[in-house]
Every structure is written in C-alpha cells, then in structure tokens.
Amino acid sequence: MRAMHTEDNRALGSVTMREQDYLKHKQYRDASNLNARAQLHARFSANRWGWHRWVFDQLRLHPGCRILEVGCGPGMLWRENLDRMPDGCEAILTDLSTGMLEEARASLGPTATRFRMAAADAQHLPFPDEHVDVVVANHMLYHVPDLEKALAEFRRVLRPAGRFYAATNGRNHMRELHAWLAQFGARLPLGASLIERSFGLGTGKRLLAPWFSEVRLERYEGHLDVREVEPLMAYILSTTAKADLVGEKLEHCTGFFEQILREQGAIRISKDTGLLTAVRGEESA
Numbered sequence: 165m166r167a168m169h170t171e172d173n174r175a176l177g178s179v180t181m182r183e184q185d186y187l188k189h190k191q192y193r194d195a196s197n198l199n200a201r202a203q204l205h206a207r208f209s210a211n212r213w214g215w216h217r218w219v220f221d222q223l224r225l226h227p228g229c230r231i232l233e234v235g236c237g238p239g240m241l242w243r244e245n246l247d248r249m250p251d252g253c254e255a256i257l258t259d260l261s262t263g264m265l266e267e268a269r270a271s272l273g274p275t276a277t278r279f280r281m282a283a284a285d286a287q288h289l290p291f292p293d294e295h296v297d298v299v300v301a302n303h304m305l306y307h308v309p310d311l312e313k314a315l316a317e318f319r320r321v322l323r324p325a326g327r328f329y330a331a332t333n334g335r336n337h338m339r340e341l342h343a344w345l346a347q348f349g350a351r352l353p354l355g356a357s358l359i360e361r362s363f364g365l366g367t368g369k370r371l372l373a374p375w376f377s378e379v380r381l382e383r384y385e386g387h388l389d390v391r392e393v394e395p396l397m398a399y400i401l402s403t404t405a406k407a408d409l410v411g412e413k414l415e416h417c418t419g420f421f422e423q424i425l426r427e428q429g430a431i432r433i434s435k436d437t438g439l440l441t442a443v444r445g446e447e448s449a
C-alpha cells in the first residue's frame with residue numbers, strides 16, 4: 165500500500181520532490197543526475213557568463229566572513245569561484261545527502277580544506293544562533309517539506325544584518341520541454357504551478373517577507389540553444405520523467421528532438437531562473 169502511494173506521488177511528480185528518502189537515496193544519492201542537468205545548461209546556455217559565476221557576483225562577501233550553504237550539492241558554486249573567494253572566508257557546506265558531500269570534497273580537491281562539510285537537513289541546522297554572516301540556499305527550497313521551519317532556521321543562524329540568498333526557477337523555466345514531453349505522456353518534476361506553489365521566482369518574495377527584510381529578485385537572463393540530442397535526453401532521463409519514457413516512447417521522443425534539430429539547427433528552450441536576496445533584520449521574527 166505504502167509502495168503504491170509512493171509510486172502515485174512519483175507519477176504526479178509533486179510530493180516526490182519533497183520526499184526526503186527519495187531525494188537522499190535516489191535522486192541525489194550522488195551528483196550524477198544533477199551533473200547531467202548542469203551539463204546541458206553549461207554547454208548550451210546563450211548567456212556565456214556562467215550561472216555560478218553570476219550567482220557569485222550577487223553575493224556580498226567580505227574578507228573574513230563565515231558562509232553557510234545549505235543543500236550545497238557537489239559544491240559547484242565554490243568550485244567555479246575559488247579564485248574569487250575573499251581572504252579569510254570560511255564556508256560551511258551542508259547537504260542532506262552524504263553522497264553529495266563526498267562529491268563536493270572530491271571536486272574541491274586540495275582546496276577542500278578551506279571548507280567545512282556537514283550532513284544536515286535544512287529544517288534542523290546543527291549550528292548555534294547567529295553563527296554565520298551569509299546563508300545560501302540555491303535550487304533547494306522547493307525540496308524542503310516544511311519551508312517555514314527551514315526559513316526560521318536560516319534566520320536563527322544568521323547574524324543581524326546577515327544576508328540570505330536563494331536561487332530558484334520561475335513558471336517559464338524549460339516550458340517548451342515540459343510541453344513537448346507531455347505529448348509523450350512524460351512529466352518533468354517542478355512544472356509551472358508546482359514550482360510557484362513551493363518556492364518559485366513568482367512567490368519567493370512573499371514567502372521570504374515574514375522572515376527577512378529588503379527582499380529582492382535578480383533574474384539571470386538567457387535561454388538554451390541545444391545543438392545535440394544526447395545531452396538533452398540525459399537531462400530528461402536524470403529526472404522522474406525517466407519512468408514515463410519506456411520502450412518505444414523513448415525512441416519516439418528521441419526521434420522527435422532529432423527532427424527539431426535537423427529542421428531548426430538548434431532546440432530553443434526558455435530559461436526562467438534567478439536569485440532572491442534578503443537581509444536578516446535586527447528585530448525578532
């Protein structure tokens with residue numbers, strides 16, 4: 165009965181994205197799924213100023229600051245910006261998945277000693293009050309079962325006037341891909357209404373307002389011009405849509421994208437992504 169319930173949720177692609185067991189032991193057991201998706205963006209984004217470089221541009225880090233990243237994944241933000249870390253900064257990288265932390269440690273190589281790493285659920289952070297100057301929660305809040313609990317934790321561990329940053333997507337992110345896959349009965353997680361119901365670019369400001377002040381949204385411009393089908397299929401198959409695309413369906417879907425590529429020279433896909441920035445006020449929540 166329980167298994168059926170889980171499968172139903174998976175088919176809906178809704179509860180699944182907040183099922184901690186599924187996230188920890190399947191989707192993010194290691195970085196392979198996330199890497200497949202990041203690769204598509206890295207290779208085919210029209211905006212050549214890479215996402216992690218752009219995110220880092222928005223962070224107001226000062227020498228000697230202490231940063232906490234929650235849901236850090238394989239540490240891409242830091243790997244891409246090691247050359248730009250202000251002197252004396254300490255970064256604490258945390259994730260629900262120990263597999264992700266292992267990959268972060270491996271990918272940061274010898275520089276990993278500049279980072280502390282800890283397995284932690286964003287809803288229960290193992291740090292004292294007012295411990296850090298900056299909290300970063302990128303593309304992870306839509307996975308958290310109790311958003312308010314996590315936001316209360318972020319506020320608690322931030323020093324007064326500390327800064328909070330949370331990247332997420334909006335309702336138009338990859339919208340053509342969602343529509344094309346629907347023709348094959350396949351569904352990507354985090355469709356338009358789902359992303360906004362959990363924590364999206366359209367709802368993020370309202371959701372952060374009770375906890376933080378000076379909430380702003382910065383958008384990352386650009387779209388994808390995908391020029392190879394294989395990495396696009398790897399992106400799709402790294403998600404719950406894999407369960408929908410079995411047998412002939414997978415072949416037909418691959419053929420469909422090959423045809424668009426032949427006819428149009430590139431598969432154009434919208435991106436709708438950005439960063440919410442906020443400040444922890446002096447007053448209590």
Ligand SMILES: C[S@@+](CC[C@H](N)C(=O)[O-])C[C@H]1O[C@@H](n2cnc3c(N)ncnc32)[C@H](O)[C@@H]1O
Nearest residue numbers: 192235236237259260261285286302303304307
């Ligand atoms: C989409 S990935 C983003 C990784 C990284 N922040 C980035 O932007 O590249 C989401 C990450 O959040 C982690 N995660 C999911 N739920 C979490 C929770 N409740 N607490 C901490 N981390 C969580 C996952 O294990 C995964 O590594």
